[in-house]
Amino acid sequence: MRISVKAPAKINLTLDVLAKRPDGYHEVEMVMTTVDLADRVDLTLREDGEITLDCSASFVPDDIRNHAYKAAVLLQERYQVRQGVQLYIDKQIPVAAGLAGGSSDAAATLRGLNQLWNLGLTVDELAEIGAEIGSDVPFCVYGGTALAKGRGEQITHLGTPASCWVILAKPPIGVSTPDVYGNLRVDKIDNHPDTKQMLRAVSEQDFSLMCQSLGNVLENVTLALYPQVRQIKELMIASGADGVLMSGSGPTVFALVQKEAKVHRIYNALRGFVKDVFVVRMLGSQEGEILA
Numbered sequence: 432m433r434i435s436v437k438a439p440a441k442i443n444l445t446l447d448v449l450a451k452r453p454d455g456y457h458e459v460e461m462v463m464t465t466v467d468l469a470d471r472v473d474l475t476l477r478e479d480g481e482i483t484l485d486c487s488a489s490f491v492p493d494d495i496r497n498h499a500y501k502a503a504v505l506l507q508e509r510y511q512v513r514q515g516v517q518l519y520i521d522k523q524i525p526v527a528a529g530l531a532g533g534s535s536d537a538a539a540t541l542r543g544l545n546q547l548w549n550l551g552l553t554v555d556e557l558a559e560i561g562a563e564i565g566s567d568v569p570f571c572v573y574g575g576t577a578l579a580k581g582r583g584e585q586i587t588h589l590g591t592p593a594s595c596w597v598i599l600a601k602p603p604i605g606v607s608t609p610d611v612y613g614n615l616r617v618d619k620i621d622n623h624p625d626t627k628q629m630l631r632a633v634s635e636q637d638f639s640l641m642c643q644s645l646g647n648v649l650e651n652v653t654l655a656l657y658p659q660v661r662q663i664k665e666l667m668i669a670s671g672a673d674g675v676l677m678s679g680s681g682p683t684v685f686a687l688v689q690k691e692a693k694v695h696r697i698y699n700a701l702r703g704f705v706k707d708v709f710v711v712r713m714l715g716s717q718e719g720e721i722l723a
């Protein structure tokens with residue numbers, strides 16, 4: 432038996448850091464939404480109990496360092512499953528990009544194995560297990576648009592934002608999330624995102640207000656460490672994007688655009704500067720799609 436699960440990328444419409452927690456994590460407040468750039472996770476049942484992983488991207492780890500592999504091991508051990516699984520990840524989301532590709536692969540694996548192994552777990556139970564794998568995994572289990580608090584695991588579902596194009600551009604560098612957080616001085620943040628205003632923008636499907644409310648306190652840290660990220664942001668703004676922000680800890684920057692004519696102008700400008708440029712739509716729907 433084999434099934435395939437879609438694993439969409441996410442972007443941060445807001446990312447605020449409120450405090451450093453005693454457990455070493457940071458207390459965050461984020462509005463996130465899924466976009467139509469996705470990996471595909473194929474799961475094939477194995478009767479020998481083995482868990483194996485292959486990926487279309489050769490540099491992605493195929494062991495416990497991989498969130499999808501970790502998700503399979505966690506489920507197998509917790510529910511004493513005798514069967515195994517062959518995982519194959521068709522990688523379309525850039526790695527170490529601030530788009531939660533690895534977390535979304537883990538979430539897709541949890542959803543797929545719940546069906547493949549007949550575990551009968553609820554989506555909420557899967558999200559709770561996902562929190563043990565990574566901070567973005569619970570959100571990725573649900574998908575759609577949500578407010579995430581705590582270290583990212585406390586999820587409040589939101590409505591669908593205003594429809595728009597999303598242009599993603601990733602420079603040819605990887606960014607270490609721990610390094611970015613390590614360089615963040617929480618007591619020195621002087622420009623916190625207006626999360627309440629963003630929640631209103633999403634609720635009212637107000638595109639203009641959504642663009643005005645974009646904010647990410649990690650952006651200044653990453654821009655200082657990686658000048659290429661700043662160049663992409665400035666190019667998007669100069670090309671007429673309605674709203675521009677770095678996603679997560681970077682280095683991917685996204686532009687929000689409502690008029691299709693602007694999409695082509697921004698895309699062409701970026702393609703002369705970086706290779707990884709994607710034009711997608713916001714998804715807005717909840718839960719990952721099981722394809723077959």
